[in-house]
Amino acid sequence: MAKFIDRAKIYVKGGDGGNGCVAFRREKFVPKGGPAGGDGGRGGSVILVADSGMHTLLDFKHKRHFKAERGRHGEGNKRTGKSGEDMIIKVPVGTVVKDVETGKIIGDLTKPGDKLTVAKGGKGGRGNSAFATPTRRAPDFAEPGEPGEERWIELELKLIADVGLIGFPNAGKSTFLSRITAAKPEIADYPFTTLRPILGVAKVDDFSFVVADIPGLIEGAHAGKGLGHEFLRHVERTKLLLHLIDLSDPTREPEEAFEKINKELHLYSPKLSKKPQIVVGTKIDAVTNKSKIEKAKKYFESKGYPFFAISAVTGEGITELLRYIAEKVKEQKGE
Structure with a gap:
C-alpha cells in the first residue's frame, strides 16, 4: 500500500x-x-x-x-x-x-x-x-x-469528498466503506487501522458520490494528538459528515461518543462542526440489548439529527441509509 x-x-x-x-x-x-x-x-x-x-x-x-x-x-x-x-x-x-x-x-x-x-x-x-x-x-x-x-x-x-466518515477509532468506518464502495481499507479490530484517508465511490441508482474514510479521532485531536490534525484537515471540504458510533461498545455510551467527537470538531474548527451530520449506529448485529438502539434513535432525533442503525456485516439498514445520503448530497450540490 x-x-x-x-x-x-x-x-x-x-x-x-x-x-x-x-x-x-x-x-x-x-x-x-x-x-x-x-x-x-x-x-x-x-x-x-x-x-x-x-x-x-x-x-x-x-x-x-x-x-x-x-x-x-x-x-x-x-x-x-x-x-x-x-x-x-x-x-x-x-x-x-x-x-x-x-x-x-x-x-x-x-x-x-x-x-x-x-x-x-x-x-x-x-x-x-x-x-x-x-x-x-x-x-x-x-x-x-x-x-x-x-x-x-x-x-x-485536502481530500475532495462529498461525505466524510467521522467517529472514534473502531466505530466501523472501514467495514462500512468497504461494504458500500469498491475501496479496500485495512480492517482490523484495533484503533487507527485506517492510517491514511481512503476514498471510495458509492452508487445509488445512477447517482454516485465520493466517501472518505479518514483516520480515527481521539480526544485531544484538535491539539494534534493521535492522528488528529492530519484527520481534521481532510473533512474540511466535505459537504456532509456521517458520524458512526459503535452501539456494541460496552465502554462508552453513544451519547458520550457523539459529544466528545463533536467537541473535538468544534475546538479545531467551529465551521466544521456546523456541517450537516447524519448519525449512524453501527454493529447492531453485535448488540444484545436492542432497547439500546431505540434509546439512541430517540436521543439523536430529539437533537435534530437523522439517525440510522446498521450492520455492515449483515447489510441491515444500509440501502435505506445510502438512499438518504444520496438525496442529501444532491441537495448540497444543488442538483
Missing part, C-alpha cells in the same frame, strides 16, 4: 531569460554592418497541474527541487533565442499551495486539469538591434536576461 503523504515542501525556480546578443551585419558603407543581435528567449515557468490519478504527495518526499529550463541566448541575424521549456509538476486534486516565506495561499487546485504557475520564467534580454537609434546606429551592448522567479512552496493535500 502506498504511504499517504499529505504535506510537502518544495523549491521551485523559473528558468532565467536568455541574454540578448551583440552582433553586426556585414554590409558595405554601414557602420560595423548594422546591429543584428537577436533577443534572448524567455525562461520556462514551473506549473502545477491537478491530476486525478494522484492521491498522495509521496513523490515529493525525495525530489524537492524543480527548475524550469532557461531561455537560449539571442543570436546574430536578429534570431531570437529559443524559449525554455515549462516544467509541469503533477499534484493530486485538492492540493492547496502556500508560499513558505509569507504563509499566503497562492492557489487551490480543486478540479482535474486545474493549473497554477508557481514560478514564472524570466524575460529574455534584448539584443543590440533593439537599441539602434538614428543617432546611435551601432550599439555595442545588449541586455542580460532576467532571472526566473524562485521560492519555496508548501503543498497541502
Whole structure:
C-alpha cells in the first residue's frame, strides 16, 4: 500500500531569460554592418497541474527541487533565442499551495486539469538591434536576461469528498466503506487501522458520490494528538459528515461518543462542526440489548439529527441509509 503523504515542501525556480546578443551585419558603407543581435528567449515557468490519478504527495518526499529550463541566448541575424521549456509538476486534486516565506495561499487546485504557475520564467534580454537609434546606429551592448522567479512552496493535500466518515477509532468506518464502495481499507479490530484517508465511490441508482474514510479521532485531536490534525484537515471540504458510533461498545455510551467527537470538531474548527451530520449506529448485529438502539434513535432525533442503525456485516439498514445520503448530497450540490 502506498504511504499517504499529505504535506510537502518544495523549491521551485523559473528558468532565467536568455541574454540578448551583440552582433553586426556585414554590409558595405554601414557602420560595423548594422546591429543584428537577436533577443534572448524567455525562461520556462514551473506549473502545477491537478491530476486525478494522484492521491498522495509521496513523490515529493525525495525530489524537492524543480527548475524550469532557461531561455537560449539571442543570436546574430536578429534570431531570437529559443524559449525554455515549462516544467509541469503533477499534484493530486485538492492540493492547496502556500508560499513558505509569507504563509499566503497562492492557489487551490480543486478540479482535474486545474493549473497554477508557481514560478514564472524570466524575460529574455534584448539584443543590440533593439537599441539602434538614428543617432546611435551601432550599439555595442545588449541586455542580460532576467532571472526566473524562485521560492519555496508548501503543498497541502485536502481530500475532495462529498461525505466524510467521522467517529472514534473502531466505530466501523472501514467495514462500512468497504461494504458500500469498491475501496479496500485495512480492517482490523484495533484503533487507527485506517492510517491514511481512503476514498471510495458509492452508487445509488445512477447517482454516485465520493466517501472518505479518514483516520480515527481521539480526544485531544484538535491539539494534534493521535492522528488528529492530519484527520481534521481532510473533512474540511466535505459537504456532509456521517458520524458512526459503535452501539456494541460496552465502554462508552453513544451519547458520550457523539459529544466528545463533536467537541473535538468544534475546538479545531467551529465551521466544521456546523456541517450537516447524519448519525449512524453501527454493529447492531453485535448488540444484545436492542432497547439500546431505540434509546439512541430517540436521543439523536430529539437533537435534530437523522439517525440510522446498521450492520455492515449483515447489510441491515444500509440501502435505506445510502438512499438518504444520496438525496442529501444532491441537495448540497444543488442538483
